Amino acid sequence: MYHATWSRVLKTTTIFTCITIVLFTQACQGPYYPTANPTKVEDGRNGSYRVTEKDNGALVYINIGQRLYVSLKANPTTGYLWTLGQDQPAVLNPLGEPVYTPTKETKPNGELVGSGGTSTWTFLAQKTGITNVRFIYHRPWEADEKPAKTYRITVHVIKDKTTSYPLQRDNAEMKKEAIPNH
DSSP, rough: OOHHHHHHHHHHHHHHHHHHHHHHHHHHHHOTTTTTOOOOHHHHHHHHEEEEGGGTTOOOEETTTTTEEEEEEEEETTEEEEEEESSOOTTTEOOSSEEEEEEEEETTBBOOOTEEEEEEEEEEEEESEEEEEEEEOOOOOOOOOOOOEEEEEEEEESSSSOSHHHHHHHGGSSOOOOOOOO
C-alpha cells in the first residue's frame, strides 16, 4: 500500500514537472509570426502604407480602417501573374482586383510594350488579428511547375495606436508613399 501511494506521487510529480517545463519554454519564446522576417517590422499605424518586393517577409502593423498597398513587379505579357492567398481575409480584406501600371519609358506614348510594370493590391484592415498574406508569381496553366517568385508578409491589425509591439527597425527607414489615384 505504501509503495503504490509513493509510486502515484512520483508519477504525478514527474508529469507536473514536464508540463511546467513545456509551458515555461513556450512562454519564453517571442510571438509566433509564421512568415515574418524578425529583422523587418513596418509600422503603418500612422497612415496607409505601401510595401514592395523589398519588404518580403516583413511584419506590418496597421490600425483597423487603414489601407495597405502591396506593389509587386509584374509582366503579364509573359503569361506570369501574381496570385493572392491569405489565411484570414476577414482581418485584411482585399478591395477589388489588382491595378496594373506599365513601366513608363521615354517613348512617344510613354509606354514600352513588353517591358513589364507593377501590380498593386489594396487591402482594408477590418478587424483585429494577424493574417499571413502570400503571393505566388506563376503561369496559372502550369499547375505542376514551381512558382517563379513568392512573396509573403504578416499583417498585424490592431485596434488603435499602442507602444506594445516589437519594433526592430527604426521608423525613419519606413517610407510613407503616395496613395494611388484610382
